Amino acid sequence: MEKAMYPSPYIRITQADHVGSHRDSYAVDEAGSDGGIDYLVAPFTGVIKKIYTSDGNEVWLESTNQVQFADGTVDYMTILFCHDNDVSNLKVGQVIKQGQRFYEEGTKGNAQGNHCHFECARGKFSGTGWHKNSAGYWSINNSKKVSECLFIDDSYHVMDTKGYNFKNTKEISQTTGDTRNYINLSPKADTWAFYRVGDAPVKKNAIGNLKPSKFGGLSYYIYQYCDNNTTAVIQTRDFGKVKIYIKHELAEVTVGSYKYGLVE
Helix, strand or coil, X not given: CCECECCCCEEEEEECCCCHHHCCCCCEEECCCCCCCCEEECCCCXXXXXXXXXXXXXXXXXXXXXXXXXXCEEECEEEEEECCCCCCCCCCCCEECCCCEEEECECCCCCCCCEEEEEEEECCCCCCCEEEXXXXXXXXXXXXXXXXXXXXXXXXXXXXXXXXXXXXXXHHHHHCCCCCEEEEECCCCCCEEEECCCCCCCHHHEEEEECHHHHCCEEEECCEEECCCCXXXXXXXXXXEEEEECCCCCEEEEECCCCCEEEC
16 A cells, blocks of 8 residues: 655745635645755656646646555545646546656746645545635645645655654654554444445445444454445454444544554
């Protein structure tokens, strides 16, 4: 599984999230090594879902598979890139390999000085790719803080992070060494249906309910993914191994750590 990596070999952030033109968004501006035009690379292997040339030559890149987020989340990731002066070399449906150069800093659109405005989101490309937020700016759907999404490693030139604490890939193996997947059911969920491992996850096949809210949330080790990665096999104390649906906003997959009380 790929780890999502910061898209520039130089980290010189000139504007952080929730300030100035980034109000009510998790956008950042990356200006590269200097005031010139530096390249950006694909943070993961992804497919271009949309190109919008009427403003800042915005490009949406969606991961082709689930990736590991810096905060331990496992899911698809979509990133919006802005301000490249020329995107004529790109097309919707084009697959970009992780680490491949594909975008550049620029000044196309509402930009002062060469830089790349980018935003990360959890999940696949949705709707039109963005929405107008409460501050009147267009922002990617399902946005998430960049430092919760992207890793760095020792090859990066770190110049100015604007206070973001990016996790180094080596921290994972140096801390726990645990690469197991866990499903975390939010305490906001009163009940969570479960099914026999061999049954389809539809209402009529449910054989019982877990109660995440009663226990302040529940976490389980994932023994197996099923049904095109939409369900997971877990071990319960009272019902043995069962299957639950995991593609829901109140369910989060993490790697190496769990969020709530672990049920074993």
